[in-house]
Structures are given as C-alpha cells and as structure tokens.
Amino acid sequence: MKKTEIEEINRNIYNIKNKDEYDYKIKKGLTPEIIEEISNQKHDPKWMREFRKKALQVYNKLELPKWGPDLSELDMNEIATYVRPKSKLNNSWEDVPEDIKNTFDKLGIPEAEKTSLSGVGAQYDSEVVYHSMREELIKQGVIYTDMETAIKEYEDIVKKHFMKCVPVNDHKFVALHGAVWSGGSFVYVPKGVKVDIPLQSYFRLNSPESGQFEHTLIIVEEGASLHFIEGCSAPKYNKINLHAGCVELYVKDNAYLRYSTIENWSKNMLNLNTKKAIVGKNAQVDWISGSFGSKISMLYPMSILNGEGAKTEFTGISFAGKGQNLDNGFKVVHNAPNTSSVVNAKSISKNGGICTYRSSVKINENAENSKSSVSCESLMLDNISKSDTIPVNEIKTDKVEFSHEAKIGKISDKTIFYLMSRGISEEDAKAMIVRGFAYPISKELPVEYAVEMNNLINLELEGAIG
Amino acid sequence: MKELTLNETPVRTAKNYNINDIKIKEIKIPEKIEKFKNVIIKKETDKDTINENSSKLKLSYGIGKELIEQINKNSNNNEKITINSKTNKKIIIQYKLNKENINLIENIEIIAKENTKSNIIIKYESEEDLKYYHNGAIRIKSEENSEVNVTLINYLNKNTYNFLSIENEIENNSKINYNIIDFGGKSSITNFYTNIKGNNAQNNINTIYIGNENQLIDLNYIVELRGEKAKTNIEVQGALKDNAVKHFKGTIDFKKGSKKSKGNENEFCMLLSEKAKLIALPMLLCSEEDVEGNHSSSSRKSRCKPDFLYNE
Amino acid sequence: MSEKLLEIKNLYVTTEKKEILKGINLKINKGEIHVIMGPNGSGKTTTANAILNNPIYKKEKGSIEFNKEDITNLKTDEIARKGIFMSFQQPEEIPGITITNFLKYAKNKTTGKPVKVFEFREELKQYMEELKMDSKNIERSLNVGFSGGEKKKNEILQMLVLNPKLAILDETDSGLDVDAIKTVSKGIEMFKNDENAVIIITHNTKILHSLKVDFVHILVNGKIVKTGTQELAKEIEENGYSKYIEKEC
Incomplete structure (x- = not known):
C-alpha cells in the first residue's frame, strides 16, 4: 500500500x-x-x-x-x-x-x-x-x-x-x-x-x-x-x-x-x-x-568515430505508453581504423504506444579492422501497441566484423507462472520482468537515477497490465 | 533512356541512407517485343496443367509501377500452372536468352490446389554474351493444406538487367518454400512479397547470391504474417567480390491477428574485396503481442578463400 | 492421528483440449513424503501444475483442498501464499533480477512480513553452502546462464528460503549426477519436518536411494493405478511400468 x-x-x-x-x-x-x-x-x-x-x-x-x-x-x-x-x-x-x-x-x-x-x-x-x-x-x-x-x-x-x-x-x-x-x-x-x-x-x-x-x-x-x-x-x-x-x-x-x-x-x-x-x-x-x-x-544520438581506435557504446531504453510515438535509436559512423561500436537498445510498448528503433551503422572505406555489434530487444505488452525495428547498416570495407541482432516478443506466460508460483502477483511479476529487462540500462546509471527509472517503469505499468 | 525507381521499402527512412529505393539510371526499356520462343517446359504428371492464360497482375507490392505495367501490356511469355497432383512432381521452366530472344517479359501464375504438393524449378540463363533484358513476375497461391517448393535460378550474364517480382499468398496449413540462387545480371533487382493469410501457414526462403565485377544486387523481401501460428524463416547468404554492391531489405511484418506466429531472418554477407559495399536494412515490424521475431545480420571478411563459390 | 494437509478429489484436467488427468484422488498428511511415479506423458507434471492452478491446464471436474480450504480456483500466487511451492522441471530464466532480490521479494510476499536484510543474507549464505552452491551466484540474474544442475539446486534453495507447508518437486532429480542428487535429497531432509509435506514427482527411482519416503503412487494415463510404500518403487526399478500400462490398455 x-x-x-x-x-x-x-x-x-x-x-x-x-x-x-x-x-x-x-x-x-x-x-x-x-x-x-x-x-x-x-x-x-x-x-x-x-x-x-x-x-x-x-x-x-x-x-x-x-x-x-x-x-x-x-x-x-x-x-x-x-x-x-x-x-x-x-x-x-x-x-x-x-x-x-x-x-x-x-x-x-x-x-x-x-x-x-x-x-x-x-x-x-x-x-x-x-x-x-x-x-x-x-x-x-x-x-x-x-x-x-x-x-x-x-x-x-x-x-x-x-x-x-x-x-x-x-x-x-x-x-x-x-x-x-x-x-x-x-x-x-x-x-x-x-x-x-x-x-x-x-x-x-x-x-x-x-x-x-x-x-x-x-x-x-x-x-x-x-x-x-x-x-x-x-x-x-x-x-x-x-x-x-x-x-x-x-x-x-x-x-x-x-x-x-x-x-x-x-x-x-x-x-x-x-x-x-x-x-x-x-x-x-x-x-x-x-x-x-x-x-x-x-x-538518434550519433557518434562519429574520427580517430583511430575510437570507441562508442550506446545503451538505451524507450518506453511508449498510450498516445506516445517514440522513434528513437542511434547512429554511428566509423571513419578510422580499429574503431568499435556496441549498441544495446531495448524498447517496451504498451497501451497503444509505438516504439521504433531506428538506427544507422556506417563503416566507411578507411575504417579497417573495425567492429560493430548491435543488439535490439523489443517487448510488446499488449496487441494494441506497435514495435518496429528499422536498422540501416552500411559497410564499405571488407576488413570488418559486423553483427546485428534484433528480437521482438512478449513476456512469456511461463515466466509469469514461475514468478506467481513464488507468491508474486501477476502485476508485480510483469513489473519485475520489465525492470529486469531494463536492468542493463539502469545498472549504467548512478543509483538514484536507476531508482528514478524503476519508479517510472512502475508508474508506467500501474494499472495498465494484468 | 529512362530512370527507374524500384524496390521501395514498406517503411521509409532518412533519404541519405540510400536504402528507401534503388534508382536504375539510363536504362532502355524495350518496347517492341516479340514472343519469347526459347523456353523449355517439362512436367512429370498430366494431373498438373500448364497453359498461357495467366491473369493480369494486381500486385500488393511489386518491383515498380512501370515494370509491372510493362508485364501487363507486353509480356512475351505467359504461363498459368495449376497444381492438382499430391505427389511432389516436378515442373521445370527453363528460359534461355539468346540473340533471337533478347527480351524476356514473363507472367507466371501458379495455383496450388488444396491438398497438393509440388516442386517447381524456374531457371533463367543466357547463351551469348549480349545485353539482355528480363522483367518477370511470379505469383503463387497455395490453397489449404498445400505445399509448394520453388527453386529459382538466375544464371544470366553480367550485361543483363534482371528484374523479378514475386508474390505469394498462403492459406491455412499451407507452405511455400523458396530456394533462390541469384548469381546473374548486371543489375539484379528482386522484389519478394508474401502474404501469410492462413493459420499454421509457412513461408521459408533460402537465398544465396554472389556479386562480382560491377554488379548491383538489390533484394527487397517482405513477409507479412496475418494468420495465427504462422511461420517464416528467411535466410540470405552471399559473397561480394570486386566492386559489387548489394542492398538487402528484409521486412518481417507481424500484422494484428498473427498470434503465436514466429518470424526469423538471418542475413550473412562475406566481403571478398575492399571495394565491395553493402547496405542492409533488416526490419521487424510488429503490431501483435504474442509473437516471436528475430533477425540477425552480420558481415565480415572471409577467413578462408571460398573458391568453391566461383565454380559456377 | 496425523493432520490432513492436501486432498485432491476426483480431478479431471485438460490442456489444449486434450484430457490428461482422468480422476485423480490423493490425500497427503502433514509430516509425509509422497512420490508420484509414472512413465512419460502419464500426467505427473500436469498434476503439479493443476495444484498451483497454472492457467494453461483446465480443471474440468474435481476439487483441491489445502489446510481445510478449497483452493481449486485460486490464482497461482494466492496458492503459493497459502504455502504450496513447486520446484520446476525447467526453471525460467529471468534476466536483470538477482537471486537475492527475487527471493527477498518472494519471501516478503509469502510471509507477508518485511524481510530483515542482514539475517536474510546470512540464511541464504548458509543454505547455499549446504547445497554446495557458489555464493557469488546470489548476485547473478535468476537462472540466466545456469547449468541444469545449478538451476535445480536453485529451486531447492528457493524451497528452503520460502519454507512452504507443501513442496512439490517436479523432476528435480532428472538430469542430475549422483552427487547432485545427494545434495538435493539433503536439501529435502533439511526442509522436512512434522508440520510440512513433500510430493516428489519423478520417472526414475534414483533419488529414492538416498531418501526415505512414506508413500509411492503409480500414475499411468491420468490415473493413480497403484499406491504403496517404498517397496513399490523398488518393484518399478526392477520391472518397469509395463505391468501397469498393460492393465490400463
């Protein structure tokens, strides 16, 4: 209470x-x-x-x-x-x-x-x-x-x-x-x-x-x-x-x-x-x-990797509820040798919200021996919402290691049952799973901001699911 | 001479990514077209029928308006195939472009009747090293409980424009499987669209391509899932050599109602030269909650020299 | 006379329109260990899931009483809070939620009391030692990247921490080596007292070598076809289920 x-x-x-x-x-x-x-x-x-x-x-x-x-x-x-x-x-x-x-x-x-x-x-x-x-x-x-x-x-x-x-x-x-x-x-x-x-x-x-x-x-x-x-x-x-x-x-x-x-x-x-x-x-x-x-x-925050050995990481989460259209993502240009980028993007859509992950990874001719790895995960909390992944990947050199992965899905009923069998209510179970989903982002934040983010998640989920 | 804008993606993105569509510059679209004569058709059973009455194209997507109109007005080869056999019998259509048959504009319509199983092979080849033109459309409708296995082979020479529009409609408990071998053409542009209408219906696509010289390969694959427990698996693999450029646009679109459906897309490109380029746009669009969508795309330099790929 | 804890009466259960349980009757008193054995597909896991009212299993007929209360149609979390625990055959992986946080939360929910952090940590550490679990794991995400054996031990750990009145162990022994099975039975012995009860669901008899049980039930094709003592398990070990399956046909 x-x-x-x-x-x-x-x-x-x-x-x-x-x-x-x-x-x-x-x-x-x-x-x-x-x-x-x-x-x-x-x-x-x-x-x-x-x-x-x-x-x-x-x-x-x-x-x-x-x-x-x-x-x-x-x-x-x-x-x-x-x-x-x-x-x-x-x-x-x-x-x-x-x-x-x-x-x-x-x-x-x-x-x-x-x-x-x-x-x-x-x-x-x-x-x-x-x-x-x-x-x-x-x-x-x-x-x-x-x-x-x-x-x-x-x-x-x-x-x-x-x-x-x-x-x-x-x-x-x-x-x-x-x-x-x-x-x-x-x-x-x-x-x-x-x-x-x-x-x-x-x-x-x-x-x-x-x-x-x-x-x-x-x-x-x-x-x-x-x-x-x-x-x-x-x-x-x-x-x-x-x-x-x-x-x-x-x-x-x-x-x-x-x-x-x-x-x-x-x-x-x-x-x-x-x-x-x-x-x-x-x-x-x-x-x-x-x-x-x-x-x-x-x-779409953008990193332009101009110096040799430059690095960038993007860790992001979007949470779209009713009436929201969040078209977010990340852009990176590899402009020098041995550069690297790592992307870990997540999104949650519920209650009619639209989440789009839109990104661009560009690896130019001179970016030899560069690496880029992108991972996107989208969670749909109901079937009136929408979740799209629109990543453009452009590669202009052969000496590169590039990988991109995306997943879309819902919270599995099995997982909810598992948590409920431990005395946790359905609503709490879902909130817990969503917080866990957002954890890779919240763990990167100073603790009070992580708490704020978890509160925002609870706030957003309140009464919307179950 | 004309400029064609082809293979528009179902969702637009920023113009400077150069992936929303592909422009083919200074192309001469043939106007006077004679009947295509160098086609060989084989079938293993008389239960399946083939005639020239393929219907007009009304495509949901298609490669581009002008090229679709050309097929409707000027097709020089029409094949309507009706599958009645249940025993996976082969049908082979073999087009050979040569100096008497330099333009191929075909309209293939395949209806797989309920409870049938079939194996269809369509092969495009060219004889001499001339500049040919190919603009084709293949439509397949698989009625309930049917299975269609399709193999498309493109061995056209590297002077040729190769345009292909494919559309599939899949009903309850049906399956269409594609194996696509895309080796030929100066510009090889393929538009592939599937509407998985039915429940428990499936569409699997296995594509292999090789680009070399100054080849441009533009693949726009769109699979829409509408039925429940529908499945699609798209595997696209290839290698790029020389100055070849490849664009891959793959869209899996979970429409509302596609509950418990699964969609997978894997794309892997091996780069074999410093000058080869690729742009990939593997999209997952989702309006249904209870689905599983995955895609992965990767590329790297080859670690071994894949000579075997070139033993055409 | 011992006190009744759980009673299943004439239970019929379907899943995906298929009838799995066809009239199960089972009575369990406080202080007892019951074993439900049976060939694959006989309805063992369905029985466990039905007790916890997993929504994908539909109860067509019958009732389940726990501590003199009808729990047939309660929600899973309510049943869990009444004191029933199930160890899963395939525990779910939950990224981003550590074992500590998860158990603290679950314990708070099942006991309805605030959890004292320091005591809780000590308790957790002690149990993990007993179960030969790496105590570093408590800060790992629940079951993520755990081996099959680690997952099963983690289920037993949860049982010890949550301390239910009735623990249902669904194939907790399957896929484990001899040492791990010993650890699991040790966990069960630590848990067991005169006030609670255990149902062990298994399709082999290995775990019964290191554990004394009160009753063995043979479940075939959705019905309990025979109830006996530990001797019955020995008989199954020697002769298999064929005798009972034939009887069914």
Whole structure:
C-alpha cells in the first residue's frame, strides 16, 4: 500500500504546474523579427545574430522529414520560442525564486547535488536559473556554466565549436534550434583532468505553448574524462510543447565521456532533439539513454568515430505508453581504423504506444579492422501497441566484423507462472520482468537515477497490465 | 533512356541512407517485343496443367509501377500452372536468352490446389554474351493444406538487367518454400512479397547470391504474417567480390491477428574485396503481442578463400 | 492421528483440449513424503501444475483442498501464499533480477512480513553452502546462464528460503549426477519436518536411494493405478511400468 502512495507522489512531482509567470515571453511564431528580438533580448554578439538569421533561412528551406512519426500537428505559429523566467542566474539555491526552487526541490535536484553530483545546472523555460560546481573542479580549470555566460567569457572556444559538430543544415529542427536556441550548458574539461563525480544539467519547461531549445556544448580535452547527466521534464498541457535542443560533444584523443539522459517530458511534448559526438583517437563516448516521456520523440544520438581506435557504446531504453510515438535509436559512423561500436537498445510498448528503433551503422572505406555489434530487444505488452525495428547498416570495407541482432516478443506466460508460483502477483511479476529487462540500462546509471527509472517503469505499468 | 525507381521499402527512412529505393539510371526499356520462343517446359504428371492464360497482375507490392505495367501490356511469355497432383512432381521452366530472344517479359501464375504438393524449378540463363533484358513476375497461391517448393535460378550474364517480382499468398496449413540462387545480371533487382493469410501457414526462403565485377544486387523481401501460428524463416547468404554492391531489405511484418506466429531472418554477407559495399536494412515490424521475431545480420571478411563459390 | 494437509478429489484436467488427468484422488498428511511415479506423458507434471492452478491446464471436474480450504480456483500466487511451492522441471530464466532480490521479494510476499536484510543474507549464505552452491551466484540474474544442475539446486534453495507447508518437486532429480542428487535429497531432509509435506514427482527411482519416503503412487494415463510404500518403487526399478500400462490398455 505504501508503495502505491510513493508512486502517486512521483507522478505529481513531474506534473507540478507553476503559474505561467515570466519576465519576458516572446510572441508566438517564427519570423525574422522574432529572431531579431531574441538576439536583442539575449544581447547576442554580432556573429550570433548573423548565425540565427542564417539558420532561420535554412529552416525555411528544409522540408519536414518524409519518414518517421507524423509531425503535422506542430504549428510553429503556436509556439513561443523564448520565455525568460522571473529569475536571474544564481549560484545559490537560496536566491532562486521560491516557486522555481520548489519545483527543483521536488525533482530532487538540490538534494542530488549534495550527495552525488559535482556540479549542477538548472534551466527553467528558456534560461538557466542556477549553476554551481564544486570548488576543487574550478581549481583544476574545469568550466561548467550556462551557454550565455560561455559566449561572453569563452567566446573563442564557443565560436570554434558552436554547431560545427551538428551543422545547421543537418535537418529542419537543427536549423530551428540554430535560430532560436537559448540556455543550456557549457562544459570544458582541460587536458588530463578526470571529473570522477558527475555533473548534471536539468531542463524544466513550465510555460505552456512554448519551446525549449537549450544548447549543450561539452569539450573533453585529451586524456580527460567526464560523466554528464541530463534530465528533463515538464508538466502536461493540452497543447503542444516543443523541445528541439542540441548537444555537441567533442571528445578529444584518449578522452572519455559518458553522457546519460533520463528523459521524462510530459506527453504533450514533441521531442526533436539532436545529439552528436566527435570522438578522437583512442577516445570513447558512451551514451546511456532512458526515454519515457513525450508525445512524439525523434532522437538518434550519433557518434562519429574520427580517430583511430575510437570507441562508442550506446545503451538505451524507450518506453511508449498510450498516445506516445517514440522513434528513437542511434547512429554511428566509423571513419578510422580499429574503431568499435556496441549498441544495446531495448524498447517496451504498451497501451497503444509505438516504439521504433531506428538506427544507422556506417563503416566507411578507411575504417579497417573495425567492429560493430548491435543488439535490439523489443517487448510488446499488449496487441494494441506497435514495435518496429528499422536498422540501416552500411559497410564499405571488407576488413570488418559486423553483427546485428534484433528480437521482438512478449513476456512469456511461463515466466509469469514461475514468478506467481513464488507468491508474486501477476502485476508485480510483469513489473519485475520489465525492470529486469531494463536492468542493463539502469545498472549504467548512478543509483538514484536507476531508482528514478524503476519508479517510472512502475508508474508506467500501474494499472495498465494484468 | 529512362530512370527507374524500384524496390521501395514498406517503411521509409532518412533519404541519405540510400536504402528507401534503388534508382536504375539510363536504362532502355524495350518496347517492341516479340514472343519469347526459347523456353523449355517439362512436367512429370498430366494431373498438373500448364497453359498461357495467366491473369493480369494486381500486385500488393511489386518491383515498380512501370515494370509491372510493362508485364501487363507486353509480356512475351505467359504461363498459368495449376497444381492438382499430391505427389511432389516436378515442373521445370527453363528460359534461355539468346540473340533471337533478347527480351524476356514473363507472367507466371501458379495455383496450388488444396491438398497438393509440388516442386517447381524456374531457371533463367543466357547463351551469348549480349545485353539482355528480363522483367518477370511470379505469383503463387497455395490453397489449404498445400505445399509448394520453388527453386529459382538466375544464371544470366553480367550485361543483363534482371528484374523479378514475386508474390505469394498462403492459406491455412499451407507452405511455400523458396530456394533462390541469384548469381546473374548486371543489375539484379528482386522484389519478394508474401502474404501469410492462413493459420499454421509457412513461408521459408533460402537465398544465396554472389556479386562480382560491377554488379548491383538489390533484394527487397517482405513477409507479412496475418494468420495465427504462422511461420517464416528467411535466410540470405552471399559473397561480394570486386566492386559489387548489394542492398538487402528484409521486412518481417507481424500484422494484428498473427498470434503465436514466429518470424526469423538471418542475413550473412562475406566481403571478398575492399571495394565491395553493402547496405542492409533488416526490419521487424510488429503490431501483435504474442509473437516471436528475430533477425540477425552480420558481415565480415572471409577467413578462408571460398573458391568453391566461383565454380559456377 | 496425523493432520490432513492436501486432498485432491476426483480431478479431471485438460490442456489444449486434450484430457490428461482422468480422476485423480490423493490425500497427503502433514509430516509425509509422497512420490508420484509414472512413465512419460502419464500426467505427473500436469498434476503439479493443476495444484498451483497454472492457467494453461483446465480443471474440468474435481476439487483441491489445502489446510481445510478449497483452493481449486485460486490464482497461482494466492496458492503459493497459502504455502504450496513447486520446484520446476525447467526453471525460467529471468534476466536483470538477482537471486537475492527475487527471493527477498518472494519471501516478503509469502510471509507477508518485511524481510530483515542482514539475517536474510546470512540464511541464504548458509543454505547455499549446504547445497554446495557458489555464493557469488546470489548476485547473478535468476537462472540466466545456469547449468541444469545449478538451476535445480536453485529451486531447492528457493524451497528452503520460502519454507512452504507443501513442496512439490517436479523432476528435480532428472538430469542430475549422483552427487547432485545427494545434495538435493539433503536439501529435502533439511526442509522436512512434522508440520510440512513433500510430493516428489519423478520417472526414475534414483533419488529414492538416498531418501526415505512414506508413500509411492503409480500414475499411468491420468490415473493413480497403484499406491504403496517404498517397496513399490523398488518393484518399478526392477520391472518397469509395463505391468501397469498393460492393465490400463
């Protein structure tokens, strides 16, 4: 009984709806004037003003993708692309306005900061309201700040890297991002510095009929290492909200970066996010991804293995319930010899939800002696849901070992009977099996995030099966 | 000269993956077509009948609109085969393209009646080293409790366009098994579609291909399972040499109602040259809970030199 | 007089429209060990599954009473919580759930009481030692990658931890070598007391060499055709089932 109560509270946590209060909310729509106004509001340097304008032109030229979920319900004329919260950037939670602070309190962010993180950033609507990092990291030269500050204080580095990994013409929503981006985090880990305790940025979208377009830029210099966690959520509204963030990761030679995400957007969110990593010689980027929220999600993190011996691993799970269409996956390009990629993707569909695993593995001519192994598993919890696996594998060299495996199925009745014969109810047995199914992902997460993910699974399964 | 867009996948994906369809550039589609004369047909029993009355094509998929229209308008060989025999008797159809018969546009329709068993072999060969054109369609309907074993052999030369559309409809407790040997053609494009309508029905496909020189092989296999306890097993294996390019698109689609069905797909490609390329898109689509779907695809450099593959 | 624990009355069971059990009657008192023997396909596993009400086995007729309560149509988990345990012939593999977590959860469900973590771990360790199981296994996923023997021992471990009133061991001895069979019978001896009972389902008699039993039932073609003592098992060992099968025909 007690357990159920906790779950109820959890659901409410994500759904905390603060009053739509803001310092400034730009009018809805997407015109050169609006873009100009964002630049004014944000005091952009000249190059950024130009950048936004060009991006808008690219946006107008590009078409919506002709594949994947139907995005026709997205009307940019109904979306406010910039909402500045009633708060400046603070480095103490005390200074964050009460209602915003309460939201993050309930999401457990300040608490996690004390116990298991070495730095935290918190964004509310379009701007970061809190940023802080442990003293010893500052001393080692680690930079962790919001993008706005980064543009002012580290303009050269930002200019050199900003939307170079994810070019603005990559697809329509990257171009949109380029035009209206705001907020996000900038991380710079100097050569040889190992950040053992994770940094986390949390993105909260409170304002209805608006979009969040945060930009995350992480540079891990040679031989350095970092674990970065990204969390996101929003209360549910009746109208569409849009998230088109962009994540650019530069993992230099011999460096290591782990990028973990627990995505729990509300179910009126279109999550059209783009994430890419460029990986240097003998460097490695690992993606851990849990996708639970959103009405529609199109998210395919990508690793570009440019350096010899570069490695990447992707471990991800999607959980689609009623009304959700989660089109997620992973992309990797092997561009150098002796590179390797390992993919372990899982999905769960229930109650009419659609999960699609869409991926691309490309092994180029020069990627001799590379290895790639992909494994996908999909679980169907009923027969009104859908689960598709759409992997493209392109191989252009003979000196390669490539394998791809996919499985689709349901929870076996035998397994349920086995667990029930040990006194476990049918519903609990199914939840237990699903948690076990998700375990390869949850074990990669810091413990409180694993707990959060298991709670989300229980929440999603509650009352839906049996 | 024309450009053809062929073999569209049932589900689209990003354009830059170059797998949604295949474009054949600068192709001359023959227009004046004479009857194809160099065909040999053998059958082992008089119970099975063969005549020229194959019906018009109305395909669910097909290789591409223009080529299907060409068969409906201009086919130069029509075979309608009705299987009545229960004893797995052979029927052999052998096409030999030569300088008098440079275009083959055939329409083969096979009806396997209830409770029959048959063994059908269709072979495409070419005599001289000319540029030939082949655009064919094979349809098989297996009625209840029947079994059809089909062997398709493509030994056409490497100057030839080879286009083939296959469609199968399988009813309760029936089975169609395919062995496909795909060795020939400059561009060898095969569209294979099966509708497993019935319960306890099966479709098994075993394909072996070899690509060499500048050959392009594009295989688009789609098996839809609709009946309960339906089964499909797709095995595609091959090797690529020289500058050969292979695209394999394999779709197993569990439609609603295909309870307790099983689908397996295995694809293995051996790369025998640095310049050979492959793209594979092995899809599993699923709208039914109580099914088992598996696919695996792999490729690597050959560890031994498989000379035996070349002793054609 | 000993107290009745389980009574099966005139039980008819079908699966996939095939009649398997054709009128089973069986009475088990506290403190007894019963053996059900019979050739393949005679309905032994069906009997075990029917007691636990596995939904793929349909009860057409008859009833099952446990501790003076009708459990015929209770759900499997409810029956388990009443105190019936079954060791599976082919235990299921469950990835991502460790033995410890699984057993802790199951114990909590069957006893209805919170499990004290430290004591529980000690208990688990001790049992594993007795069963010659590698204690590292407790952090492994349940049955995943276990050998046949490891899986069977793991079933006995679960029986000891959950401590049911009635344990049904379905072919727990099959496929095991002599040493493993000894370990399993040791487990049964550790479990057994005057308040509980055991049903051993087997098609061979090896396990009976190292275990003393009270009753032996011969199940052929869905019916118990003969009930006797340990002597009956010896007779089967020497002469096989043919005598009883012929009787059926």
